[in-house]
Every structure is written in C-alpha cells, then in structure tokens.
Amino acid sequence: MIEVHQLTKRYGSTLAVDGLSFQVPRGVVTGFLGPNGAGKSTTMRMMLDLDRPTSGSVTIDGRAYHQLHQPLKHIGALLEAKAVHPGRTAYNHLLWLARSNRIPAGRVDEVLGLVGLREVAKRKSGGFSLGMGQRLGIAAALLGDPKILMFDEPVNGLDPEGILWVRNLMKSLAQEGRTVFVSSHLMSEMALTADHLVVIGQGRLLANLSMNDFIDQNSHGFVRVRTPQPEALLDALAMARISTRPLAEGGFEVIDGNPAQIGDLARDHGISLHELSPQRASLEEAFMQMTADSVEYRTGDIHPSADGTAPPPPEDAGVARTGAADSGGWGAQWNRTSGKRRKES
Amino acid sequence: MGDFSAVLFSEWTKVRTVRSTWITLLVAFVVTVGLGAVISAVTNSQWNSMSDRDRLTFDATSTSFSGIYLGQLAVIVFAVLVVGNEYSSGMIRATLAAVPQRITLLLAKTVVVLVLVLPVALVTCFVTFFLGQALLGDHGTSIGSTHVLRAVVGAALYMTFIALLSLGVGFMLRKPVLSLGLLMPFFFLISPILSNVPKVKTVAHYFPDIAGTQMARVVGDNSVPYGPTAGLFICLAWVAACLVGGYALLKRRDA
Numbered sequence: 091m092i093e094v095h096q097l098t099k100r101y102g103s104t105l106a107v108d109g110l111s112f113q114v115p116r117g118v119v120t121g122f123l124g125p126n127g128a129g130k131s132t133t134m135r136m137m138l139d140l141d142r143p144t145s146g147s148v149t150i151d152g153r154a155y156h157q158l159h160q161p162l163k164h165i166g167a168l169l170e171a172k173a174v175h176p177g178r179t180a181y182n183h184l185l186w187l188a189r190s191n192r193i194p195a196g197r198v199d200e201v202l203g204l205v206g207l208r209e210v211a212k213r214k215s216g217g218f219s220l221g222m223g224q225r226l227g228i229a230a231a232l233l234g235d236p237k238i239l240m241f242d243e244p245v246n247g248l249d250p251e252g253i254l255w256v257r258n259l260m261k262s263l264a265q266e267g268r269t270v271f272v273s274s275h276l277m278s279e280m281a282l283t284a285d286h287l288v289v290i291g292q293g294r295l296l297a298n299l300s301m302n303d304f305i306d307q308n309s310h311g312f313v314r315v316r317t318p319q320p321e322a323l324l325d326a327l328a329m330a331r332i333s334t335r336p337l338a339e340g341g342f343e344v345i346d347g348n349p350a351q352i353g354d355l356a357r358d359h360g361i362s363l364h365e366l367s368p369q370r371a372s373l374e375e376a377f378m379q380m381t382a383d384s385v386e387y388r389t390g391d392i393h394p395s396a397d398g399t400a401p402p403p404p405e406d407a408g409v410a411r412t413g414a415a416d417s418g419g420w421g422a423q424w425n426r427t428s429g430k431r432r433k434e435s
Numbered sequence: 436m437g438d439f440s441a442v443l444f445s446e447w448t449k450v451r452t453v454r455s456t457w458i459t460l461l462v463a464f465v466v467t468v469g470l471g472a473v474i475s476a477v478t479n480s481q482w483n484s485m486s487d488r489d490r491l492t493f494d495a496t497s498t499s500f501s502g503i504y505l506g507q508l509a510v511i512v513f514a515v516l517v518v519g520n521e522y523s524s525g526m527i528r529a530t531l532a533a534v535p536q537r538i539t540l541l542l543a544k545t546v547v548v549l550v551l552v553l554p555v556a557l558v559t560c561f562v563t564f565f566l567g568q569a570l571l572g573d574h575g576t577s578i579g580s581t582h583v584l585r586a587v588v589g590a591a592l593y594m595t596f597i598a599l600l601s602l603g604v605g606f607m608l609r610k611p612v613l614s615l616g617l618l619m620p621f622f623f624l625i626s627p628i629l630s631n632v633p634k635v636k637t638v639a640h641y642f643p644d645i646a647g648t649q650m651a652r653v654v655g656d657n658s659v660p661y662g663p664t665a666g667l668f669i670c671l672a673w674v675a676a677c678l679v680g681g682y683a684l685l686k687r688r689d690a
Contacts, residue, residue: 135528135689135690138528138531138532138535139531139535140528140531140532140689140690141689141690142687142689155535156535156536158535159438160438161532161533161535162532162533167532169525169528169529169532170525170528172524172525173524173525173526173528173529174524174526174529175449175453175520175521175524175526176524177453177454177455178449178452178453179452182448182452185448185452186445186446186448186449186452187445187529187533189441189444189445189448190441190442190444190445190530190533190534191438191441191533192438192441230529
C-alpha cells in the first residue's frame with residue numbers, strides 16, 4: 091500500500107504539490123486525475139524518491155522508497171515513454187535493469203513476450219515508435235513482478251489499439267491482485283479503467299473516493315425541455331422554485347428536475363411540450379467543473395460562462411429568443427444558478 | 436548502501452551495450468598512439484635543427500606521449516557520456532528508481548569507468564611508448580632506464596584520472612553538452628594557454644593536466660615547482676573533488 095502524507099513540493103514561489111495526503115488502496119486500479127500541471131508527475135516522482143519533497147512523506151508498504159531492498163520487486167513504474175538510451179537494444183535495456191535488482195535474465199524474455207516486443211528485442215530502441223517505447227517502459231515496470239504498479243499517462247500518444255491494450259493490461263493486473271496507480275488528465279479514460287479516484291488540482295487534493303461514489307455524486311441529471319410557450323413554462327418553473335438554464339438551440343435545461351414533475355406542471359398550466367428528455371452530465375463535465383478553479387492556463391470559454399461580469403453574447407441570444415419580460419432578471423437568475431453549481435463542486 | 440555487486444554488474448551491462456563506449460576508447464587509443472608516433476618521427480627527423488637547450492632537456496618518454504594531449508579528449512567524451520547519456524535521455528529516472536541509493540550508483544559508475552579505462556590506458560601507453568621510441572631511433576630510451584617505467588604507468592594513470600574527473604563533472608553538470616563544453620576547451624585550450632601566461636601560471640601549474648604531465652616525465656620540468664609524486668596527488672585531489680562534488684549534487688538534486 092502507498093501512503094502519501096502531507097506531501098509538499100515547492101519550486102521557488104510556486105507550490106507544485108500542496109499538503110497532499112491520500113492512500114492508494116490495494117488490489118484495485120486507482121486513477122490519479124488532474125488537469126495538466128496539477129502536480130501528478132511531480133507527486134509520482136516524489137513517490138519514487140526521484141524528487142525530494144519540500145515537506146511530507148511517502149511510504150510504500152510502510153517504508154520510504156529508498157529503504158526498499160530491490161525496489162523493482164516492490165513497485166514498477168512507467169514515468170515517461172522512450173526514456174531509454176537510443177543506441178541500446180530493448181533486450182539490453184531490460185537486462186541492465188534486471189541485473190540492478192538481481193532479477194534473473196530469463197525474466198527479460200518473459201516481459202518482452204508479455205508486451206509483444208519479442209520480435210524487436212534485438213533492435214535499438216532509438217528506432218521505436220512511441221507505442222513501442224511505451225510497451226518497453228511497461229515491460230520495465232513489470233520486470234520485477236511487483237505488487238504495485240505506477241503508470242504516468244500511459245495512453246498518451248498511443249493509437250486506439252495501444253490504448254485498448256493498456257486499458258486491458260491495467261484491469262488484468264488489478265485482477266491478479268496488484269495495486270495499480272495510474273495518472274491521467276482524461277476522465278473518460280479513467281471511467282473505463284479505474285475503481286478508485288484521487289483527483290488533484292494545483293497540487294491540492296480535490297477528491298478521494300471510489301469511482302461509483304464519484305458517478306453518483308457528480309452525474310446528477312437535468313431535463314431538456316422544448317416548448318412553443320417558453321415564457322409561460324419559465325414562469326411556472328420559477329414559481330415552483332425550479333432552476334433552469336437556456337440552451338443555444340432555443341430550448342432550455344431544467345436543473346435537478348424530474349421529467350414527471352415538469353410534465354405535470356406543464357399540464358396544470360396548459361402548456362404543450364415538444365421535448366422532455368432526461369439527460370445525464372458526463373463524467374468529463376463533472377471532472378472539469380471540479381477542477382475548473384485549478385486549471386493552470388484557461389482557454390477562452392466557448393459556451394457562456396458564469397465568470398463574466400457582462401453577459402456573453404450567446405446568453406443574450408437565448409434570452410431574446412425566450413422573450414422573457416424581464417430579461418435582466420432572467421440572466422441574473424441564470425448566473426445565480428450557475429454560480430451555485432460551481433460552489434457546490 | 437544497497438546491493439553493490441548487483442549495481443556494479445548492471446552498470447557494466449550499460450557501458451558494454453552502447454557503441455559509444457568502444458568507439459571513444461578506440462579513438463583514444465588510435466589518436467594517442469598515432470599522434471605520438473608522428474611527433475616522435477618528426478622529432479627524430481628534425482633533431483639536427485633543434486636548439487642545444489631543447490636537446491639538453493629532451494625527454495624521449497614524454498615526447499612519445501604527446502598524443503595524449505588530443506587522445507584525452509576521447510576519454511573525456513567516454514566518461515561524460517557514461518552519465519550524461521542518462522540525463523539527456525531521461526533514463527536516469529529509471530536508474531534511480533532501480534537504485535535509489537545514490538552513493539551506490541556513483542561508486543558503481545566510478546568503478547566501471549576505472550576498470551575499463553585503466554587497462555585501455557595501460558595498453559595505449561605501452562604501445563605508444565614502444566612505437567614512439569622505435570621512431571625516435573637513436574634518441575629514444577628503453578623501458579629499463581631510470582624512471583621510464585614509472586613515467587609510462589604515470590601516463591596511463593593520468594588518462595584514467597581524466598576519465599574519473601570527467602565522470603564527476605558529468606554528474607555535476609548532467610547535460611553532456613555542458614560537460615563537454617567545459618572540459619574539452621579546458622584541456623585543449625584554456626589550461627595550455629594559462630600555464631604559459633606569467634603570474635597566472637603559478638596557479639595554472641596545479642591544473643590536472645599539468646600535474647598529469649609531470650607523472651609522465653622522466654626529465655624534470657623546471658618551470659613546474661613539483662615532481663611526479665606530487666603530480667599524482669594533485670591529480671587525485673582533482674578527481675576526488677569532482678567526484679565528491681558530483682555526489683553532493685546527485686544526492687541533493689531532483690532527478
């Protein structure tokens with residue numbers, strides 16, 4: 091088991107990792123999620139004693155990494171693809187690694203077969219594609235048959251076939267009872283592989299929970315509604331204290347509403363509905379909201395954002411189309427609900 | 436301390452399995468022997484045009500070692516690449532993850548460089564000596580003469596020390612471009628120039644290459660205030676300083 095305790099790393103005036111504490115549970119795939127620059131790689135390097143923490147500590151099976159005898163037999167790590175001498179063959183790269191931890195040379199052939207590199211074992215790794223380099227890195231991680239595996243962005247730059255292979259490999263490693271700790275900046279990727287999630291942003295822990303809990307907490311639904319009488323329905327919803335937000339296509343979304351309630355409300359007020367469809371926010375959206383405040387470099391929002399003090403143009407368009415009597419109030423309400431949602435996350 | 440013999444075997448595997456090791460060491464041999472031979476032959480043919488003073492201080496042994504001046508650059512490249520290649524490729528992280536005890540890593544690399552360069556240097560220097568003396572003809576000396584064997588072994592030790600010193604610098608500067616950018620001009624230009632500048636040369640005399648040259652001399656150099664034994668210790672001090680500096684930074688810095 092890996093335990094991270096109050097881990098902090100400061101580079102000059104920037105805190106790359108800020109008082110991070112979490113445990114990586116045994117025998118499952120734990121996704122280590124965060125936007126680029128959140129401090130994932132720095133944390134992983136500190137876990138392996140490659141970088142020195144400013145304060146805090148990491149223990150692996152109760153010991154600091156440098157106290158492990160033959161560490162490759164405890165924990166195998168893939169940090170970056172193609173971090174190999176380009177002039178050395180794949181076989182020889184694994185051979186020196188094996189010898190450093192007294193792993194029999196026969197294991198080199200085994201892992202080369204496991205990752206499908208046996209045919210190119212005697213070729214210099216400088217000529218390898220990114221995917222082959224990634225496989226070689228994974229072979230190196232598996233070399234000592236460790237109980238814990240750590241992968242930093244393993245699917246980055248891989249083709250779909252490679253991504254599928256890495257996904258299945260991580261699942262099968264966990265099924266064998268191994269602990270798999272894998273970083274990613276893509277929620278969609280983690281949703282397919284991880285059982286547990288550790289989410290960080292700007293070096294701070296944002297969430298530490300099981301994948302199921304994350305889905306339950308973050309994929310709250312909303313209902314998409316279209317009607318030829320939007321003013322009437324918006325008034326009715328407002329009276330029932332149900333919040334809404336406009337859609338670019340002219341309809342609007344009812345937040346936290348359930349379709350039956352909205353349907354009944356429409357009938358009571360004699361409003362006809364053209365669409366009433368329950369939607370689920372994607373996990374990617376939930377993740378982005380969770381980390382929205384901690385993204386290092388933000389791009390301009392394409393969709394209307396609650397951040398702007400002046401209402402952005404698409405919102406005006408939505409308001410005009412709904413033809414609300416008090417357009418300012420309507421916009422204000424929209425802003426308020428969005429603000430509330432952001433605070434909740 | 437870690438499992439030293441396993442790490443040593445691992446480092447040996449690393450060095451053995453890249454072509455640059457054998458190319459650089461072969462170049463060191465060829466250049467040292469070849470240039471020494473050329474200079475010995477030229478000296479022999481120009482003997483009659485040499486001044487009396489030059490003839491009086493003529494050192495047949497160190498003349499045959501003139502090629503070390505250029506051959507040492509290949510040794511420097513070899514030693515710098517032993518560590519620099521790991522930093523330029525990012526492989527150092529794999530190394531330190533496999534061997535987190537940094538002192539073990541540095542010592543293993545030091546031993547591998549030592550056991551590889553010392554025999555190569557000994558072979559190079561003996562071949563250089565015998566070929567050079569043959570080409571010097573009547574002006575040559577023999578291995579049995581006073582201090583000659585010591586000078587030949589001294590030249591081999593100097594080449595070995597240069598390798599270890601470069602390894603230490605490689606650990607300190609990490610990027611091979613930086614290490615080579617410092618070491619090559621230093622040994623090829625800066626030190627030879629400074630050791631001829633008045634006043635400055637009293638300091639420059641203690642540079643490793645000047646100290647090393649004394650180890651390979653049979654006839655003493657009047658311009659340098661110490662002999663071959665002191666030269667050996669001055670070289671060793673440089674080696675120790677560079678390796679200790681390399682370790683201090685390796686231990687302290689993030690990989």
